[in-house]
Amino acid sequence: MQNESSRVPRWVFIVGMSLSAFVLLLVLVVLFFPWDTLREPVNRYVSEKTGRKFEITRRLDVDLGWRSATIKLDGIEFANPSWARDPYLVKAERAEVDLRLWPLLRQKVVIPRLMLASPTVGLQMEKDGRRTWALGKDTSDEGTVPTIGLVQVDRGGIDFLAAHLGVDLHADVDFDSARGEMPLHYRIKGTYQRQPLTAQGRTGNVLQLTEAGQPPFPLEIDAAAGQTKLKAKGTVATLSGLDGIDATFDVRGQSLGDLYRLLGIALPETSPYALSGRLQKTAALWEVKGMKGKLGLSDIGGDMQFDQGQKTPRLGGSLRSAVMDMDDLGPLIGLPPTERSAKAVEGVTPPPSVDQVKKSSRSGDKVLPTATLDFERLRAMNADVRYTADRIRNVRDIPLDKGSVHVKLQDGVLTLDPLDLGVASGRLAGAIRIDATQSPADIRASLEIRAMQLNRLIPKVETLRTSFGRLDGRINLSGRGNSVASWLGGASGDVSAITGRGEFSNLLLEFMGLDGAEIVKFLLGGDNNVTLRCAAVAFDVNKGVMAGRSLVFDTADTVFHAEGQANLSNETLDFIVRQEPKDMSILSLRTPLVIGGTFGSPSGGVKAAPLAARGLVALALGAINPLLALAATIETGPGVDADCQEVLKRARQPISKAATDGAAKGKAAKQ
Structure with a gap:
């Protein structure tokens, strides 16, 4: 009985055999x-x-x-x-x-x-x-x-x-196992972002488009798009989203601004560059670590991040230059690079330099940059980047020592705050704000000049090298424009610079006053400094016209009063400088000085009528007795000391309502 109960029922056996046969048949099929x-x-x-x-x-x-x-x-x-x-x-x-x-x-x-x-x-x-x-x-x-x-x-x-x-590419690929871990070779030719592109390189034998869990495959690329050249070597986890990139790179080109068309990163226009570092990408975050290289004649290094995962992509990072060359600043404000900067990077075709542009331009005497702001770029991303230059060289006309700036770009509003430059042993510090959500852009600037040394401020003037004194001032301007030139051409606000006691070159003053006796004294005894009591250069700015409100230069020898204006729109100068000597002198032909011309080609000279009158008197007296001709050149010294307190007071505050309102808006650039 026990044996019968433990037997497998016949039907179960039949079903099992049938299923096995079916599976076997299915396998055979x-x-x-x-x-x-x-x-x-x-x-x-x-x-x-x-x-x-x-x-x-x-x-x-x-x-x-x-x-x-x-x-x-x-x-x-x-x-x-x-x-x-x-x-x-x-x-x-x-x-x-x-x-x-x-x-x-x-x-x-x-x-x-x-x-x-x-x-x-x-x-x-x-x-x-x-x-x-x-x-x-x-x-x-x-x-x-x-x-x-x-x-x-x-x-x-x-x-x-x-x-x-703007993409039209053709790639040829071939496989050769003798090439080691990267047997697949490719060549690409066509256009990318409407620029000619060529590339070649090697990869592993398997391209990973979306498959997860696979080891990263190796990749090499040597590409050129327009004037931008890239070499990179590393690994990529998946190609579909370019995820898991870990590579070293070397990129160079005529301007970092060209990368906007290629990569969508809104970088400023620069001199030719060559940068290298390590590139990593995780999900939507791109990171460049240990970046170093050149921007024109300047070195640069640091770390950067570009996050594409946000609604508006965001660029962040910190950059530093041990030495920044002044020639490399031009492209940042719309000027072409100098010839030195244009040719500074090996392997890059030099772009047109400022000298070449001047030769080919009919308006070569224009000074203010006319390059328009690219609103599309300013709205394409947000940014938070800090830059520091430990030393600035090749300063020539502007004696910059060092500088730093914090650049923020948020929803189309660009701010440089704080902007801090070391100039002539002093500082130029403040903020600039550009609201590109409006057209023309709303641009505001608020800058303070602190403790600049006169003898360093104009180093090319030999007669100023022994001068000393402290210069302070401010620039508060606001207006609308799509370039530096158009903004300044319509800006309103306050521009002023003042200085207290110091010393100045006597020779410079005598030349300005056409004082022959003092020049003779210099030739016999050498240049001597005279005491500078005070000086002020202050303008009310109304829609691009800088009208002088306090233009005074007072020394122990002479007081100079000036009046006139500078037009930022058409870049013209129109000033008259009157000298009032404080001492009696012979051989003096003092007469007002006229400063005119343009920013690019200023002109200066004496006012003809007063000088001609003195000349006629000297001629008439000389007909009677040659010694009497000297009487027409005797200066009795009617000048008196300027009221320095009043001079400086007038320089500190704008007078007109338009200038006052413009200056208040300019101050709002500071956050």
């Missing part, structure tokens, strides 16, 4: 099924579903598994949509496609691996969202785009066209 008989039905089915011709030209075979299948195609032709430029999406001698089975139940195509032998691939996307690799009849439907993991290519060509992005 899978192993020996003539898959090629399905080739024509598959061709018709895919062609009908996609709306374009699909054909396996020679043979179809399948290795079927529980979770996936490997489809082997001997000869494949898959046409592009009728709107595409290239006739085929893919045409290859052989192809292998690993296909996940279960996602097919959700009408999702997942291809973990795709191998193509000698392919011709035609990829194209349109502005309206259509793309040739979408497998449905509606090629703009995201749901019809397959997920592709690893791609292996053995000799072939790939075309990619996206006219609305």
Whole structure:
């Protein structure tokens, strides 16, 4: 009885044997099924579903598994949509496609691996969202785009066209196992962002488009787009989002501003550059670490980050120059680089220099930069970057020592705050604000001049080298414009500079006063300094016209009073300087000095009428007695000391309402 109860029921045995036989039969069918008989039905089915011709030209075979299948195609032709430029999406001698089975139940195509032998691939996307690799009849439907993991290519060509992005590229690839860990070689030629592009390099034998969990594959590239050249070597985890980049790079070109068209990073215009460092990317965050190199004649280094994951991309970082060359500042305010800067970086075609531009420009006498602000760039991203220059060289006309600036760009509003420059042993400090959300831009500047030394402020004037005194002042301007020139041409506000006691070159004063006796004394006894009691240069600025409100230079020898204006719009000068000597002198032909001309070509001279009157008197007296002619040149010294307190008081505050209002808006640049 016990043996009978422990026996397996006959029906269970029969069912088990039947299932085993079925499984065995199914395995045999899978192993020996003539898959090629399905080739024509598959061709018709895919062609009908996609709306374009699909054909396996020679043979179809399948290795079927529980979770996936490997489809082997001997000869494949898959046409592009009728709107595409290239006739085929893919045409290859052989192809292998690993296909996940279960996602097919959700009408999702997942291809973990795709191998193509000698392919011709035609990829194209349109502005309206259509793309040739979408497998449905509606090629703009995201749901019809397959997920592709690893791609292996053995000799072939790939075309990619996206006219609305300015991209039209052709790549030739070939595989050679003798090349070690990077056997796949590629060459690319075409246009990128509407600039000519060429590139070549090597990668691993498998391109990882989206497959996760795979080791990063190696990549080398040597590319040139327009005047920008890039060399990089490292690894990439996935190509679809360029994720997991870890590479060293060397990039150089005519201006960092060119990278906006290539990468979408709104950097300022600069002199030619060459930079190297380590580039890493995780998700939407790009990081450059240990960057170093040159901007024209200046060195630069630091770390930068570019976050594309925010609604508006954000650039951040900290940069430093051990030595910054003054010639490299021009492009930042719209001027071409100097010839020295233009030729400073090896391997970069020099851009037109400021000297070349002047020669070819009809308005070469213009000084203020006319390059317009690029509003699109200022609205393209946000930024928070700090820059410091430990030493500034090649200062020539402007004796800068060092400088630093904190650059912020938020929703189209650019601020330089604080801006701090060491000038002539003193400081120029403050803030500049540019609101590019308005057109013309609302531009405000508030700068303070502190303790600049006169003998360093104008180092080219030999007679000032022994002078000393402290210069203080301020610039508070506001207005609208799309360039430095247009802004200043319509700006209003306050500009002033004042100085107290010091010493000044006697020779310079006597030349300005045309005092022959003092010049003779100098030739016999040498130059001597005279006491500077006070000086003020202050302007009310109204819509670009700088009207002098306190223009006084008072020394123990002479007091100078000036009146007139400078026009920032047409860049003209119109001043008269009157000298009032405090001592009696002979051989003096003192007469008002006239300063005119333009900023680029100023002119100076004596006012003709008073000088001619003195000359006629001297001529008439000389006809009676030559010694009497000297009487016409005797200066009795009617000048008196200026009221320095009043001079400095007038210099400190604007008078007109327009200047006062403009200065108040300018001060608002400081946060």
